[in-house]
Amino acid sequence: MEKKLPAHLEEQRRFVHVGEEFPSDATTLSGADTFQTLGVTQHWDLKEFQEHFKFEILRLTPDEIQFDLIGIDPAIANAFRRILIAEIPTVAIETVYVENNTSVVQDEVLANRLGLIPILVNPALLQDRKPGDAPTDQDTIVFKLNVKCTRRPGIPEDSANEEKFVNSSVYSGQLQWIPFGDQQARFGECPPRPVHHDILIAKMRPPQAMELQCFAIRGIGKDHAKFSPVATASYRLMPRVRLAKPVEGPAAESLKEACPLGVFDIEDGHAFVKNERNCSMCRECIRSVWRDRLGAEESAKLKDAVSLGRIKDHFIFTVESSGILSPETLFKQALEILMAKLERIEGDLLQL
């Protein structure tokens, strides 16, 4: 983009504006010829992209990553988000063979609950199973759940259930992995198990029992949400909060009070934007309701003082893993999956 857009259009192109009633300029204006009549073109230019693009990790814990993606289009950000949720493979229980179940939880409900338990297996070590194929040691992992609730002898009747009974609660940790074929060698270092051992599966009382075999396979979130590797994967746009005119004295005090997220602070009697990122666009700072209570003079000082908006190409991602894959692996895999899609198209194009 050699020629620059006029300031007011540039403002509309780069930012969403949030008013008291509604947001405006929320559309993305990224087409090559959107501003052609003004002599401004927005053709794809790798150099320009490389100059503007920024990746910043803000926070990384064993199960959560928070990062900024700056300089990309919603179409791309959304592709990452969608792939994170629905297209990264993981392993989950798909079929449950119930040999015995006398608990009050019906077989089908029990099977559904088992399916939703995140299973800690490296999905890369397993192949996909075609629908209708017989399970093999290359594509299926088997867990056994064999529990019976019994009464502990000699415990007074008014004690807690956990003391009176054995197995009054069945937890995910009681699932036992049964290796088949070469699985012992393949998974030996990290035996398949549920990510969390304390997920309650069912409650039982003597003499109830359950005896099950669970077959886990590899799948993706598009097929069933149980395969989704993330608890949440979402983004929001970076808030942009500006003071259009100086706010001081009691008006500054009121403005600081009005914001429930502590976006504003005061220095030398003047209000300033301290924590833009915290803004949740609640619009309290631009509402007239509390302003009018301050009296005409103070209210006038605050009118149109704050301009609220969002930066259209600054995405704040939060990805929380379900515990199977580390959050940094998740994003890396999302990139690889999108890349694989494009490579497949290139292959298909050559066949046409």
Add this chain to the structure above:
Amino acid sequence: MQPPPPMTMIPDPADARNATFVFLQEDHTLGNALRYMLIKHPKTHFCGYSIPHPSEAKMHFRLQSSDPELSAKDLLHEGVDSLKEMLHHIDSEFTKELARFQAAQPTQTGPASQSQSAPIDKE
């Protein structure tokens, strides 16, 4: 989760500049990303995608080139290449940033050290 059947093309018999590409088992993830890249191509006359029916895993991608020398097929190829360039750059930036971030962090040894990373973003 089998690889989807290959993409097909519904050509315009009169004009190679126009075509509709049919992607099976693809959706907005690919459709919108590709569309974004192609509307930024200087020789795209028209580009849009649709999912004709919500219960059919199918995405139609319409592409018209403005250059008689450039067929829709080649234009799509250029769009795919640009998108790949972009992803390569994002990938390398991500790898760099991850290395930088991990180097800057105090080595995490146990659950106790997790509490050191205070939330930056209060939501």
